[in-house]
Amino acid sequence: MTLYDAFGERKRRDVLKETWGHLAPELGRKYTGWILVAHDCYGGWTILDWEFENVPSSPWIAEDIDDFTFGWFDLMDVDDDFPVGVYRYEGWYKKFKNGGYQFQAKPFVQQTIVNP
Secondary structure, eight states: OOHHHHHHHHHHHHHHHHHHGGGSOOTTOEEEEEEEEEEOTTSOEEEEEEEETTOOOOHHHHHHHHHHHHHHHHHHTTTTTSOSEEEEEEEEEEEOTTSOEEEEEOOOEEEEOOOO
16 A cells, blocks of 8 residues: 555545635535536537536536536446537536535437537
């Protein structure tokens, strides 16, 4: 076991809190908002933009959005089911004391189709 293995994650959390703690989402509060993602012709996904009411850009929400979005795509195996296009997720986001999070929303809604 290395020193990093023993203390690395704890140090990472402490540095995040000390540096960007003022940008952290309030624990237990629901924030309404949206995430805009693109599905390309090669089966890849890209987060284009997002906004949640009264939540400034922070490492916590960015990491949670990334984990949620790509985890959801993997879980649903959406590469085969979704046509090329831009999709919008609308719903709410909540951060928990244990570091977990929850997103709740309507299914992704296709905004436009891009055909080369």
